[in-house]
Amino acid sequence: MSYSIKNITYQYSESGPRVLDDVSLTIEEGTVTAVVGPSGSGKTTLVQILSGVIPNLTAGGVLSGEMHLDRDGEPVLISVVSQNPENQLFGYGVEDAIAFGLENMGIPDEEISDSIEYVLDLLNLQHLRKRSVQALSGGQRQAVCIASVLAMKPQILIMDEPVSSLDPNGKMMIRNVLNQMKADNTTVLIADNNLDWSCDIVDRVVGLNEGKVLFEGTRDEFFRSFELQRTLGVMIPQEVEIYRALTEKDIPVSMFYQYRDAVDQLDGLFTDHPGSVKNSEIPVMKEPVVTTHQLNKVFKDGFQGLRDINVSIPEGSVTAILGQNGSGKTTLVKHLNGLLKPTTGDVRFRGQSIEGKSVAQVSRSVILVFQHPEHMLFEQTVLNELTFCARMQGLPYTDEDVMKILETYGLEDEKETFPLNLSMGKKHLLTILSVLLSHAEVVILDEPTLGMDLKIRSELEDIVKKLKDAGKTVIIISHEIPLVFRMVDYALILNNSVKLFEGTKEELSLRDDIFDSIDINLPPVVRLSRRYGFDHISYTVSDFAEQAAAVLDRQTREGGDA
Amino acid sequence: MDYLQYVDGNTFLHRLDPRTKFFFLVAMSLLTSVIKSAVALLFLLVFFLILWSTCGIMSEMVQLLKKLKVLLLFIFLLWLIMGIFEEPPVELLAPFFKGQVGPVVICFDWYDFYKGFVYALRIYLMIASFYTVLITTNFSEIILGLCKWHIPYSIAFAVGLVFQIIPIVIGELNAIMEAQSSRGLEIEQCNWATKVKNYIIFSFPLFFRVIGKAQAISLAMYYYKLDFSRKRSSYKTIKASKRDLVFTLLTFAVIACTIVLRIYFYVPV
Numbered sequence: 001m002s003y004s005i006k007n008i009t010y011q012y013s014e015s016g017p018r019v020l021d022d023v024s025l026t027i028e029e030g031t032v033t034a035v036v037g038p039s040g041s042g043k044t045t046l047v048q049i050l051s052g053v054i055p056n057l058t059a060g061g062v063l064s065g066e067m068h069l070d071r072d073g074e075p076v077l078i079s080v081v082s083q084n085p086e087n088q089l090f091g092y093g094v095e096d097a098i099a100f101g102l103e104n105m106g107i108p109d110e111e112i113s114d115s116i117e118y119v120l121d122l123l124n125l126q127h128l129r130k131r132s133v134q135a136l137s138g139g140q141r142q143a144v145c146i147a148s149v150l151a152m153k154p155q156i157l158i159m160d161e162p163v164s165s166l167d168p169n170g171k172m173m174i175r176n177v178l179n180q181m182k183a184d185n186t187t188v189l190i191a192d193n194n195l196d197w198s199c200d201i202v203d204r205v206v207g208l209n210e211g212k213v214l215f216e217g218t219r220d221e222f223f224r225s226f227e228l229q230r231t232l233g234v235m236i237p238q239e240v241e242i243y244r245a246l247t248e249k250d251i252p253v254s255m256f257y258q259y260r261d262a263v264d265q266l267d268g269l270f271t272d273h274p275g276s277v278k279n280s281e282i283p284v285m286k287e288p289v290v291t292t293h294q295l296n297k298v299f300k301d302g303f304q305g306l307r308d309i310n311v312s313i314p315e316g317s318v319t320a321i322l323g324q325n326g327s328g329k330t331t332l333v334k335h336l337n338g339l340l341k342p343t344t345g346d347v348r349f350r351g352q353s354i355e356g357k358s359v360a361q362v363s364r365s366v367i368l369v370f371q372h373p374e375h376m377l378f379e380q381t382v383l384n385e386l387t388f389c390a391r392m393q394g395l396p397y398t399d400e401d402v403m404k405i406l407e408t409y410g411l412e413d414e415k416e417t418f419p420l421n422l423s424m425g426k427k428h429l430l431t432i433l434s435v436l437l438s439h440a441e442v443v444i445l446d447e448p449t450l451g452m453d454l455k456i457r458s459e460l461e462d463i464v465k466k467l468k469d470a471g472k473t474v475i476i477i478s479h480e481i482p483l484v485f486r487m488v489d490y491a492l493i494l495n496n497s498v499k500l501f502e503g504t505k506e507e508l509s510l511r512d513d514i515f516d517s518i519d520i521n522l523p524p525v526v527r528l529s530r531r532y533g534f535d536h537i538s539y540t541v542s543d544f545a546e547q548a549a550a551v552l553d554r555q556t557r558e559g560g561d562a
Numbered sequence: 563m564d565y566l567q568y569v570d571g572n573t574f575l576h577r578l579d580p581r582t583k584f585f586f587l588v589a590m591s592l593l594t595s596v597i598k599s600a601v602a603l604l605f606l607l608v609f610f611l612i613l614w615s616t617c618g619i620m621s622e623m624v625q626l627l628k629k630l631k632v633l634l635l636f637i638f639l640l641w642l643i644m645g646i647f648e649e650p651p652v653e654l655l656a657p658f659f660k661g662q663v664g665p666v667v668i669c670f671d672w673y674d675f676y677k678g679f680v681y682a683l684r685i686y687l688m689i690a691s692f693y694t695v696l697i698t699t700n701f702s703e704i705i706l707g708l709c710k711w712h713i714p715y716s717i718a719f720a721v722g723l724v725f726q727i728i729p730i731v732i733g734e735l736n737a738i739m740e741a742q743s744s745r746g747l748e749i750e751q752c753n754w755a756t757k758v759k760n761y762i763i764f765s766f767p768l769f770f771r772v773i774g775k776a777q778a779i780s781l782a783m784y785y786y787k788l789d790f791s792r793k794r795s796s797y798k799t800i801k802a803s804k805r806d807l808v809f810t811l812l813t814f815a816v817i818a819c820t821i822v823l824r825i826y827f828y829v830p831v
Binding site for chain 2: 051052053056057079080082084086087088089090091092093095096099100101102103104105106107108109112113116132134135148149152300334337339358359360361363364367368369370372374375376377378388389392393420434435438
């Protein structure tokens with residue numbers, strides 16, 4: 001049994017471009033299908049067409065093609081889980097939220113009760129049933145959201161970027177939920193360009209680009225096509241990147257998706273498994289530029305957000321702040337720029353306390369770029385938005401400076417565009433670019449990769465490098481561990497409002513105990529380069545592949561000599 | 563930001579049938595709009611203080627008082643100034659100042675303070691009774707309670723949704739203010755005119771955020787097959803208990819005492 005759409009074409013208006021152009025695809029019953037593609041490829045439009053939002057809620061568009069989304073002539077029920085569960089959950093308690101859709105369908109009370117029990121058991125959520133939705137973590141909310149739509153017994157469940165705002169624990173929870181659904185033979189379609197978290201669950205992949213289907217096939221076929229992955233800008237697990245890089249160096253490995261599988265194969269290739277690298281030199285950092293001293297924060301409701309935090313951020317470094325959601329990361333950075341006042345202790349910039357200064361005054365030294373660009377963008381044009389910080393701080397800038405930035409990051413054609421009309425990734429990029437013209441010596445980026453595709457991510461890495469080269473200090477909060485290890489020099493780890501670690505990336509790479517305690521994994525390249533005793537720890541896939549090739553070459557030569 | 567948000571709990575007030583709390587709200591709103599006796603209003607305040615402390619919402623009510631302080635001060639001063647142009651109906655204490663300034667007779671005395679106090683206290687109690695019910699009744703209960711009063715589901719749902727959305731909008735406004743000040747916009751050390759101008763600036767991104775939220779909510783309503791023209795079932799039901807009877811009787815007793823105090827201790831204001 002399968003569902004399909006054939007030759008679907010859609011324009012938002014008669015004269016508008018084709019957002020979807022002759023799209024045909026098949027959804028096999030009981031499988032998990034991933035729809036991937038860069039920003040603007042048509043993923044969201046496809047979700048809206050499959051779910052019936054187009055044309056039922058959206059007027060003025062032109063839709064053509066055939067939809068075979070029925071069973072025995074009856075249309076199937078298709079439910080959607082969006083990326084922000086807080087916008088989707090109706091009802092105060094978990095039970096209220098799950099019952100909402102069933103009540104709307106007029107299902108009798110006893111059946112509602114049975115359905116609630118069924119989904120709570122299926123997704124292992126019984127412990128949450130009496131909780132209020134508000135009190136749940138991001139991952140739990142998303143799981144309840146999935147439960148609430150599953151309770152309606154849809155034939156197809158669509159998940160639109162379901163983990164984009166979740167921390168590693170939240171992602172893990174949704175993976176487990178998805179595994180349960182797969183075992184239950186639920187038909188799932190995931191619209192997400194990030195396959196990092198779901199690649200071992202997905203059965204089939206559909207690749208969209210500029211509204212056209214570029215690929216439709218099995219997961220393994222997709223992951224074997226390196227060029228396709230690059231064209232679509234799909235985010236893949238670092239394990240798959242390693243496989244790709246090793247294959248490109250003609251190292252004989254077969255496809256692996258998980259660390260364990262990588263170890264199984266690479267153990268056979270590398271004869272030595274010493275567990276530590278040969279050169280573990282720790283670089284010396286510069287003097288601190290921002291420090292905190294016995295920083296404590298107790299909120300009005302009595303929750304202690306920070307406990308005795310002492311940190312020294314080295315000047316000119318790129319520093320990561322890591323930890324699960326609720327560990328105190330955002331609370332800490334909001335103290336660094338004066339948005340939050342400490343209960344006790346203080347924050348100093350170049351040895352001077354920031355106490356008594358307004359946030360705007362502190363922003364001349366320490367500037368914070370927020371996680372959600374919609375909170376920051378309010379000018380009429382991209383050009384004005386870019387110069388906002390400079391104007392607020394009364395700093396001079398030339399048209400050439402502005403145009404150079406726009407050209408470098410591909411925004412020159414959009415300089416007169418209304419910023420909120422940009423794609424999510426570009427909006428985020430714009431808020432980050434606006435600090436380039438500011439005076440601040442310390443730039444804090446809170447979850448900067450949110451909504452960014454691979455291309456914009458590489459531009460972000462370029463911006464951070466440029467800021468560092470200009471002598472600025474960059475602090476990044478991120479859950480993307482491989483990206484963090486690629487970019488940073490220094491790291492802080494927070495857990496339950498307490499600092500667990502502060503030191504260089506090289507020191508952190510040796511601390512499995514710290515990562516175990518916060519339930520986050522070190523990047524595969526770090527773990528594997530240590531396992532096979534490479535010359536130094538690898539932080540990038542290309543470096544890992546280089547070192548792997550060198551070690552294998554040495555092994556071959558030594559074997560030949562022997 | 564938890565202003566206007568339901569405070570989770572399992573106290574006496576939390577466990578009441580929402581209809582009992584709606585009745586309490588209506589009764590207290592009527593009472594505070596007709597009673598102008600300081601003694602009777604102080605009695606009501608004491609009753610509220612006991613209620614708040616037993617139900618663990620005292621800190622929220624203090625927070626409310628802080629939020630309302632400017633409004634209450636304004637009301638107090640307004641009535642105090644208006645009282646200066648009147649003579650007290652009862653001569654209790656000698657006036658601080660009494661005389662004629664041009665054609666106007668001015669009498670500045672205890673009565674002006676009394677009048678300001680009574681009006682400010684009435685307003686606070688009126689808002690506090692609404693707030694007491696709001697923060698101890700979650701929006702699912704609000705919808706259930708209204709439906710039990712035979713209010714159409716579409717209206718009950720809209721009312722519940724408003725109370726679900728208000729805290730989100732306040733949270734969004736806060737986040738926007740924080741984000742803009744982090745980029746260098748001065749919102750702390752500036753005069754009132756600049757503050758007003760800044761709020762106009764913030765309303766722009768807030769408007770788009772609210773529109774975005776509204777779109778997301780309407781999509782979700784579609785996904786959950788919400789159709790007001792169709793009969794829907796109800797998983798949870800509410801039922802009045804002995805607890806509701808006790809509270810209703812207590813409400814009547816408080817109303818009676820307030821009226822008696824009003825009769826015996828009334829200075830016309």
